[in-house]
Amino acid sequence: MSTKNTSFPYPTLEAERDALRILTIEPGDFADPLICTLDPFLFSEKPKYVALSYTWGSSYPDNTKLPLSRSTVTTLSPGHDVVSPPASPYRSGGSGSLTNLLPRQRTMTSLSPSSTQPNTAPSPPIVVNNHAFHIRHNLHLALLHLRSSTHPISLWADAVCINQSDTAERNRQVSLMSFIYTRASYVVVWLGAKNHTTNHPVSSSSPDPAVYRSMSLEWKAGQTQYLAVGLIPQTTAPGHSQGHGQARTKIRYSLKPPQGTLMRLAESTYWTRLWVVQEVCLPRSLLVVYGSDIWAYEEFQQWVQVNGARTAGGGQRPPLPQHTESEPVTSILAPMRRLLETREKRHTSMMTLESLVERFAGNECSELRDRIYGLLGCANDTPTTSGDHGVEERLGRLRVGHGWVSPRPREVTGLLKVDYNRSFYDLWRSVVGFVYHHTKSTSRKTEVEHLKGExxxxxxxxxxxxxxxxxxxxxxxxxxxxxxxxxxxxxxxxxxxxxxxxVQLGPGYSDLVGSYRAQQEWTACWDQFYDSEELSKLRQMDEEYMVEALDYEEEDLGRxxxxxxxxxxxxxxxxxxxxxxxxxxxxxxxxxxxxxxxxxxxxxxxxxxxxxxxxGRHIDTEARICLGTGYLIALVPPAxxxxxxxxxxxxxxxxxxxxxxxxxxxxxxxxxxxxxxxxxxxxxxxxxxxxxxxxxxxxxxxxxxxxxxxxxxxxxxxxxxxxxxxxxxxxxxxxxxxxxxxxxxxxxxxxxxxxxxx
Incomplete structure (x- = not known):
């Protein structure tokens, strides 16, 4: 979250009940400022909203140069009040432009880069509850493309809806993240904007206005602006049975993208981020959005499968911009396919915390603790809590008959708490202890009696x-x-x-790699313990191990x-x-x-x-090579x-x-x-x-x-x-x-x- 928003007056969330804030974007043209309201809701009120899944950084390098307004940039001082906007054309039935809602504004005649993001086009603030609110470039792009020209749209986006500077609130909201995404009507996967700079090269100092016009024309011709209409329940005609007299307008989907576009979608940084794992795996309904194109997840997933099968089968490779022909297509597709395959298994026993951490530990996140916290929501063996004892008590209670009873102490202490102030070691101990004491192994396939349960x-x-x-x-x-x-x-x-x-201790590591005589004396003693037929395997193992050991640094030897x-x-x-x-x-x-x-x-x-x-003290101070039974070759500690x-x-x-x-x-x-x-x-x-x-x-x-x-x-x-x-x-x-x-x-x-x- 930008420090420019620290003075923003967030609507209060009830501390004792599960709640969230929802951002409503008023309708407008692509060039109009983003005018929004932010309101709190209890989950018990059953709010309808679309949750946005996106990356805080840009999805593509070319996206960083895309302007977010016309050549004249509107800026507002942080937290500066603006004149209350009139009722939206949709609600009042009137018409008009939203471009003149900000009378207290100053203009800039060029799109000079931000001092904090020299390689990214500046992001003018949006207006939230009559206050300027600064968001990142990629989120701004997403909101521009998802806004409707005729209807408001209600969204949940963490950067706006969570007070990121309030650690206690962030802990509580992170623990509710799975609830937020499962309760959403849809989750929109924002893969980024199209490359409008191909035919209109831009620089950070003076972008071509044609780039902005290209984005605007694409939005007008695309399908994302109609998403808001598709989310509004419509009353059905008498005599039609469509679920309690209401039905939704059918969402207008885009045509299937060409194979080259699918490859660009696979290159989006979205697939390499940690937080998107639960955002993709948890929702009931997913929509995939790229620029102004929108696709149902089910169709998108099938296209990826077909494309992957064609690649694996030796099909003709499509053109890959920004990549050499020698780079494997499978490596480009791997992050996307791994995440989509995980979603397909979201209801299986494969969704354990340890398996998810292992599978996605390489995904990027700005906070290392998120490699645990960001996966708790979609782990099917891990209840979580924000550390609030009231929440922990409610999660720990057990349903017995028609009433509630207090839990056993072990069930309460087994909950993993989301707390960004705890040390890494404390977090590691909690997770390892939880996995060991409170989770069950998923496999019971062995028929060996004394192995079961171990x-x-x-x-x-x-x-x-x-x-x-x-x-x-x-x-x-x-x-x-x-x-x-x-x-x-x-x-x-x-x-x-x-x-x-x-059975035999050899030289220390320094002599092993630095003395030819020590190395020869070491290998010469093997025939005392192994037959001649066994020595060939031992020599092969030693050769491979020495190649590895020669690359050991001080840190490796220190372990x-x-x-x-x-x-x-x-x-x-x-x-x-x-x-x-x-x-x-x-x-x-x-x-x-x-x-x-x-x-x-x-x-x-x-x-x-x-x-x-x-x-016990031992005169040696470094690791030594050793020989053991079972073709054992190892570096062992001095003692x-x-x-x-x-x-x-x-x-x-x-x-x-x-x-x-x-x-x-x-x-x-x-x-x-x-x-x-x-x-x-x-x-x-x-x-x-x-x-x-x-x-x-x-x-x-x-x-x-x-x-x-x-x-x-x-x-x-x-x-x-x-x-x-x-x-x-x-x-x-x-x-x-x-x-x-x-x-x-x-x-x-x-x-x-x-x-x-x-």
Whole structure:
């Protein structure tokens, strides 16, 4: 929102009831100033309006040069009152022009660029409730094209209808965003204006008046100006049954655009913005608007499908302005097709918060928190609240019989609050905790009994990394570096698998990449642990990994570190035994207050982390290369040693080093326990997929992957389902390999999943 609008007197919204403001644009010609009223409405009043979905920036580079008025620009001082406009021709039945409604105006003889937007044509203010109101260039273009010459049109546009300078109001309205878009009669997808500068080149200093005339003529010949008429209910003639005596005038749609135009529509920056995801996925009825053309979404979506199929099938490629012939058409279509495909699945289990965040984390937004808040509304597993306790209480109440009852505490605390003042780390903790404790995995396809109900624990590390990446990796910047983290009040139990046991430690990273002798000595020791037939695969893995490792920067190496958290416990206890001990259900989580494992610190952990001896301090200060069973090659933290295990997590490259404890945790029987050493970087990415979490769960490969996990989750020993990783040889160690339950605090989880690849 422009700071020029800070003094604008917004009509008050009721704080205790769900409400919104609606902008009504009075009819006028294309060249007339935009005269509007802004009024508050309760949703209970069932207001009729069109919600506008658009980008704050320009949709196309050429759109920035389009003038918004004739060569003489009308300007108003911020918040300056204007003379009240007369009744509109539509309401009074009269006629006349709206161009003379602003007597207190000064004129400029040229369209000089704005000082804050040197590359964008200046945007004169619109008039809202008799006050000047400044809006951005792209929104101004949209309002000009949607205005009718004969009828008023009621719109909702966030830049005008929300007081953007009031954080409390913005929090409340953002939490209502899904309600606003689902309650709209239509949602208009504004893809931008046509390129009127092709035949009329303009400069920022002196635009050709022919450009403005071209825009005006296109509007007069187009269909958007008739949208207002199509939204007005019309009384039907007696004897006709059309829904309680009323029917809508049919919206006049434009003709199908040529294929070249479809390619330009795909190039609109609209498809790359974050907030438009829910604006496209939530509404019942969508209209697609480009300049003065208007299309029903259903037809538009079919045209995109046909165009995409033709491209995939090797059809002839249309001319692509501003692109070289070598640029793939699919890359241009990808953002648009991804969003349209998501809308088609809006009623399915694919619309979980973690899947949406992963799919659209690359979309642009000016506020990184919006990568979460902007998707809450269309996530079907995530109730939200603005932080107002009244709203939270109403959302948490449960319908029982014919009355309402108070919720259980867990249901209230599970709501995600929209709050732009909270830190990135606090937001990350809330989202990860919500996903872990309050959402269910969408897949129940596995038939392995002891795996059922454990999928959330298997996927939570990947999910934590996805959310951290979406927030721009800013979590670590907010937290001080400490030698030893304090006990975390909340933890999760993740399920990973043992990728291998370290059998040989090699040189540090500096010698590995800088010393030929060190590198030769390192590879020469492999035949002590692998047969000659196995060495070829190992050499290939090492070659590929070294290409990757040579590009590591200081930040990449810094993540391969000791993590001194004595409260992290790894357990080989099968799922059903751990749940029985902790009194939990398989689908739930564990917290520091009810987990017996997390309170236990062995003497080995005490000496290693609390009062480290010389071995615990370790003379090395950098990551070292290691060799392990299962063709394991990895860079491990300085404190790692032979006999440690490397644990990986599902469908991501997160990996940690853990050390077997010789002292068993009480009441754990013979189950092997492990302590955390630090974070590792493992060669190979066989588990990484380019599909999202829920797409993986719905894919045929999902069964095979979880069947393997099921085998790793087996009780081990003589059980037939137990698997040793490839390359494991008797004599390397007597430790069993397989699945491991890792009970860790969220702070440690954050360190493990920083910059994780998925």
């Amino acid at each position: 999928e959330r624990r298997i996927t939570i590390v990947r999910t934590a990394g996805i959310i951290q990446r979406a927030l721009g990796q800013k979590l670590g910047d907010e937290l001080p570096n400490t030698e030893r983290p304090s006990r975390d009040h909340e933890s999760i139990k993740a399920i990973g698998y043992i990728a291998g046991e370290i 391969i570190r000791n993590i001194p958290d004595p409260f992290v416990i790894g357990s080989r206890v099968p799922a059903e035994r751990a749940e029985t001990m902790e009194g939990l259900t398989p689908a739930g989580g564990t917290t520091r207050s009810n987990s017996g494992l997390s309170h236990f610190i062995s003497s080995e952990q005490e000496s290693f982390y609390v009062a480290p001896n010389e071995e 790692a040693r032979v006999g440690d295990i490397v644990v990986r997590f599902w469908n991501c490259n997160a990996a940690i080093v853990m050390r077997p404890l010789s002292t068993n945790v009480p009441d754990q029987g013979s189950g092997q326990m492990f302590m955390l050493v630090g974070r590792a970087d493992v060669a190979g990415s066989a588990d990484i997929s380019d599909k999202t979490t829920d797409e993986i769960a719905a894919s045929p490969e999902h069964d095979a992957h979880f069947e393997q996990c099921a085998a790793l989750l087996g009780p081990g020993g003589d059980d037939a389902s137990y698997i040793c990783p490839a390359g494991y040889r008797e004599g390397c160690s007597q430790k069993e390999l397989g699945a491991i339950y890792v009970d860790m605090g969220l702070r440690t989880l954050q360190m493990i999943t920083a910059n994780v690849e998925v």
